[in-house]
């Protein structure tokens with residue numbers, strides 16, 4: 001079986017100053033990530049990069065320091081930005097670094113990204129929305145939620161004079177911001193065990209503190225969960241404390257099958273329940289729209305497999 005490879009994340013900070021709060025957030029994320037199996041975050045310093053000038057590009061090659069930076073981006077799976085807000089936007093140094101790695105071939109394409117920011121009133125939020133906009137052109141996929149903004153100047157103090165994060169509540173928020181990533185290429189190239197381990201990381205991350213935080217957030221900002229509104233390209237895992245269906249005893253013996261109604265059904269939904277045959281077996285309920293079902297039934301290759309088992 002293929003050995004598990006860790007997801008490689010590069011952390012980039014838009015501030016160059018020594019005591020940067022945003023770099024402090026990245027340091028904290030790196031510290032937290034040490035307890036997350038299968039994820040490695042490497043800090044990459046953008047300060048040695050020269051100002052972008054296409055005259056520095058010679059026959060499609062870049063200055064050595066730029067080549068070294070581009071290599072870090074090339075070999076990363078994901079990017080974690082510490083993005084301060086300068087005049088309602090991203091900082092010059094960060095934009096410069098992004099531009100260097102966007103030169104041909106664009107190295108940001110198809111990577112996943114997340115942002116941490118500390119700043120004034122909006123906690124650096126406006127820089128994040130500009131950064132997301134840049135990502136559209138670069139094909140860099142930013143996760144939508146959770147968003148992480150931190151007002152660095154509100155009491156209680158969040159950072160010490162070296163820019164180290166000292167606020168325990170903020171550390172907990174960063175912890176909740178580290179989701180599990182897998183590109184389509186990874187899912188197709190690696191085995192099922194690897195995929196399950198990625199999902200398992202998220203399950204483990206949902207400890208009681210995280211769940212209580214979600215409940216608190218929902219109290220403050222209630223939303224409806226759009227169960228049937230997926231875009232067809234994501235996997236969402238849920239859980240519900242269902243009763244053990246096959247164990248219901250109405251005096252008629254053990255149920256032969258379970259029939260469900262329309263509730264919560266949508267194209268592509270798969271539910272797994274403890275199997276009727278016991279012994280650790282699993283029964284799958286797979287829901288398809290009528291047209292998907294019809295298409296499958298008319299697919300001889302698919303039907304050959306279905307009927308063969």
Ligand SMILES: Cc1cc2nc3c(=O)[nH]c(=O)nc-3n(C[C@H](O)[C@H](O)[C@H](O)COP(=O)(O)O)c2cc1C
Nearest residue numbers: 015020021022023084085086087088119120121124
């Ligand atoms: C040129 C400049 C522009 C700034 N503009 C903003 C701004 O638009 N919004 C904001 O919240 N803070 C702004 N700030 C304050 C920064 O958020 C603050 O300096 C922060 O600590 C910078 O991040 P760092 O600690 O990682 O260096 C600005 C700071 C500088 C130097």
